[in-house]
Amino acid sequence: MSASPPSLPARERAALADLLDELGPDAPTCCEGWTTAHLAAHLAVRDRRPDALPGYGLELLPGGGRLAWWSHRLEDRLRTSTPYAEVVGRVRSGPPVWSPTALPAVATAIDTAEYAIHHEDVRRAQPGWEPRPLPREEQDRLWAGLALHARRAAGRRGLVLRRSDAPGTEKRFGDAGRTVTGEPLELMLWVSGRRGVARVDVS
Structure with a gap:
């Protein structure tokens, strides 16, 4: 029996990790004030620090951005203490089995948009970008x-x-x-x- 193809979030994660590796830590992104190093740290913390997840959820609520200071503190700590290539490696490998985001249902619910958006955050901040076609499904x-x-x-x-x-x-x-x-x-x-x-x- 052949293995099932990777899910959309898994494909977006892999493509984003490839692009982060290719561009290095100082490339711009569409996230204001963030380089590729900031974005890689954000994704690695999101996968491995469940205590950061409430802050990310609050950011999606009106006025909630100011309550996410702990999540951003964890990102800054990782970004300044860990080599960029290692951080990107963590993004590529995905969450550990004990992380809530490792559950397939959770990954489908929250990672589909997360990785599609952040992949484009990096792609569309580079010169000469063009929209990429996606299959209908x-x-x-x-x-x-x-x-x-x-x-x-x-x-x-x-x-x-x-x-x-x-x-x-x-x-x-x-x-x-x-x-x-x-x-x-x-x-x-x-x-x-x-x-x-x-x-x-x-x-």
């Missing part, structure tokens, strides 16, 4: 995981997300306010705050 997975970021982006104004690759398919969050149209990966980037690099139409 991968776009479907990203579409299914839009809700958390989309609710935050909708705020009080409301938001309609509309798929450009699947006419007639849309999600509504609150009252109909702005309508944003694009492929699911582009919509994921837009609702997570990467509006300068997301290829979408806003009306």
